[in-house]
Structure formats: C-alpha cells, structure tokens
Amino acid sequence: MFDGLISFPLTPLLNDSAIDVLAFERLIQRQVQAKVSMIAVLGSTGSYAYLNREERAQVVKHAVAQAASVPVMGGIGAVRSRDVLRLSEDAQHAGAKAVLLAPVSYQKLQPDEVYGLFERVTRELSVPLCVYDNPGTTQFHFSDELLVALSALPHVASIKIPALTGTVEEASARVAALKARLPVGCSLGVSGDHAATLGLQAGCDGWYSVLGGLLPQLCKRLLVESQQPSDQATVLFAAMEPLWALFKQHGSVRVVAAVAELLGLAQSPCLPLPLHSLQGEERAKVAAWLASLPEGWAS
Structure with missing residues (x-):
C-alpha cells in the first residue's frame, strides 16, 4: 500500500467552525473510485x-467509513510526544491501516530528539508507520543517516522524502543510494507534486500526492506516464x-483549496483561518487552468 499513488485529501471546513463532513466524504469517495493505493x-x-x-479522530473515522477496501493512513504529528501517542491510539482505534508522523515542533528539534520520538511511538504501535520528511512545514531536515536509522525501527514501512532536484541521473543516484541502505520492505516515496515526475523516473516506489487527494484520476495518469514516457506524457506534463507554478509560489494547500472550491467539491472558504485559498488574480489563474484541461481530466 506504500507504492503507486498515495493521495492526500483536504479536510474541508465550514466557515472555520466545523469539519464539512459531506464534502470530506465526497473527496474520499473520489479516491475509492480512482482506486488509489492509499488515502492519507x-x-x-x-x-x-x-x-x-x-x-x-473524526476525520479518520469518516475516512475509514467511506474508504471501502482502500487503506487509510492517518497523520499523528503534534508538538508534544504525549499527544502524538494519543493521536496514534485514536487513529488505530478508528481503523487506520497506517500512520504518518512528522516531527512537529515550536523549538527547533535535534536529531536525537527526533529519533527518540519515533522510537517511542513505534514501540507502542501495531500498524505500519511512514516517516514524514517535510522540511517546508516542520523546518527539520532529515539526514540520510537519520532516515536509515529510523527505517530500522519496528513498524517503519515507508520514508516520504521531499521533492528531488537535479537531472534524472543525479536524482536516480540519490534514490538508489538511499534505497540500498533501507531494510527490505521499506518503501521510498516522493512528495512535492511539481517534481513528482523526476522522483518517479528516479526510482521512487510511490507518489505522495497533494493533487491526488482532489483529482486522483488525473494523477494516476501522470504517474503512469512518468514511468512510461511518451508523446502523450509530454502534452500532459506541459x-x-x-498549476505547478502556483504550487511553488503559494504553497499547494492554498491552490488545491481553490481548485476544490471552484469545482464545487468544497464550500468557500474551506481552510482553517488564518489560511485561505487563492483569491483575486491568482484564483483566476486556477480557473483558467481548469478551463484549459481536456474534457474529463478534472473529473
């Protein structure tokens, strides 16, 4: 379940007051219909x-209820270890088949503190865990040495790395070197939708996708074309x-929230304040991108 397309749906809110359960369930149903590998x-x-x-806890519960046979992975990141453990218990109790852990902090964490967090959580875990390497939000940068050390802990089943850079040859060398040090059965997935093609061509096992949580059919097509480049792939990537330019400029969550609102998949506003989806000229760019897609691509 840690290969292929792992989709990350929004948690739509109603006027910053409550989870929009109906909208959230519709997003989960889209993942099921697209047969993604896992819903995160x-x-x-x-x-x-x-x-x-x-x-x-409510989010995981509703996701599991709608996901049918598609496994659900629940995020358990929090500033304090005590809370991470409680969230882990909640996710497992709600039926999550895996958990996703990022080293969230206010004070900048040290590598030994991050290792200690993962060691404690995995000691009490009964489902697989994915190490969430996302320096853009956590401000913590994993070394390869720390990733390898974490991969040896019980229940660690996947490492999610940020977007790769450089040429395909350079990215392939990085991926091959890291995978050679991971235990058998521990997958290596790539995030950063704008650079997912590079990661997949470099040999990553899965794509941890933001857009996949909204437009899974389109992202499954991107995944296949990344692994088997063709003339159609060139058109698709172009x-x-x-959209990728907007992701890099504004952050992916603001962009996909705008897409969801424009498609009528979530009410506006759907993000927790003080966050908000793209507005004005930037929102118009999202609308123009949607209008430019061939029929059926945004379904």
Whole structure:
C-alpha cells in the first residue's frame, strides 16, 4: 500500500467552525473510485496542525467509513510526544491501516530528539508507520543517516522524502543510494507534486500526492506516464505547468483549496483561518487552468 499513488485529501471546513463532513466524504469517495493505493488523511493538505484531537479522530473515522477496501493512513504529528501517542491510539482505534508522523515542533528539534520520538511511538504501535520528511512545514531536515536509522525501527514501512532536484541521473543516484541502505520492505516515496515526475523516473516506489487527494484520476495518469514516457506524457506534463507554478509560489494547500472550491467539491472558504485559498488574480489563474484541461481530466 506504500507504492503507486498515495493521495492526500483536504479536510474541508465550514466557515472555520466545523469539519464539512459531506464534502470530506465526497473527496474520499473520489479516491475509492480512482482506486488509489492509499488515502492519507491529516497530512499537511489535511490541515492536521490546525485541528484538535476530537476533530482529528473524526476525520479518520469518516475516512475509514467511506474508504471501502482502500487503506487509510492517518497523520499523528503534534508538538508534544504525549499527544502524538494519543493521536496514534485514536487513529488505530478508528481503523487506520497506517500512520504518518512528522516531527512537529515550536523549538527547533535535534536529531536525537527526533529519533527518540519515533522510537517511542513505534514501540507502542501495531500498524505500519511512514516517516514524514517535510522540511517546508516542520523546518527539520532529515539526514540520510537519520532516515536509515529510523527505517530500522519496528513498524517503519515507508520514508516520504521531499521533492528531488537535479537531472534524472543525479536524482536516480540519490534514490538508489538511499534505497540500498533501507531494510527490505521499506518503501521510498516522493512528495512535492511539481517534481513528482523526476522522483518517479528516479526510482521512487510511490507518489505522495497533494493533487491526488482532489483529482486522483488525473494523477494516476501522470504517474503512469512518468514511468512510461511518451508523446502523450509530454502534452500532459506541459498542461500541468501552470498549476505547478502556483504550487511553488503559494504553497499547494492554498491552490488545491481553490481548485476544490471552484469545482464545487468544497464550500468557500474551506481552510482553517488564518489560511485561505487563492483569491483575486491568482484564483483566476486556477480557473483558467481548469478551463484549459481536456474534457474529463478534472473529473
């Protein structure tokens, strides 16, 4: 379940007051219909850091109820280890088949503190865990040495790395070197939608996708074309460039929230304040991108 397309849906809110359960369930149903490999709720796109314990338990519960045979992974990141352990218990109790852990902090964490967090959580875990390497939000940069050390802990089943850079040859060398040091059965997935093609061509096992949580059919097509480049792939990748530019400029959650609102998949506003989706000229760019897509691509 840690290969292929792992989708990260939004957690839509109603006027910053409550989870929009109907909208959220519709997003989960889209993942089921697309047959994604796994649904990852309460990632950064799912606004986990802005939700309380009860809301997060509710999100996992509703996702599992709608996911049918598609496994659900729940984010359990929090500033304090005590809370991470409680969130882990909640996610497992709600039926999550895996958990996703990022080293969230206010004070900058040290590598030994991060290792200690993961060691404690995995000691009490009964489902697989994905190490969430997202320096853009946590401000913590994992070394390869720390990733390898964490991969040896019980229940660690996947490492999610940020977007790769450089040429395909350079990215492939990085991926091959890291995978050679991971235990058998521990997958290596890539995030950063704008650079997912590079990661997949470099040999990553899965794509941890923000856009996949909203437009899974389109992202499954991107995944296949990344692994088997063709003339159609060139057209497809070129069509995505305006969206990727907005991702890099504004952050993916603001962009996908605008897409969801424009498609009528979530009410506006759907993000927790003080966050808000793109507005004005930038929102118009999102609308123009949607209008430019061939029929059926945004379904």
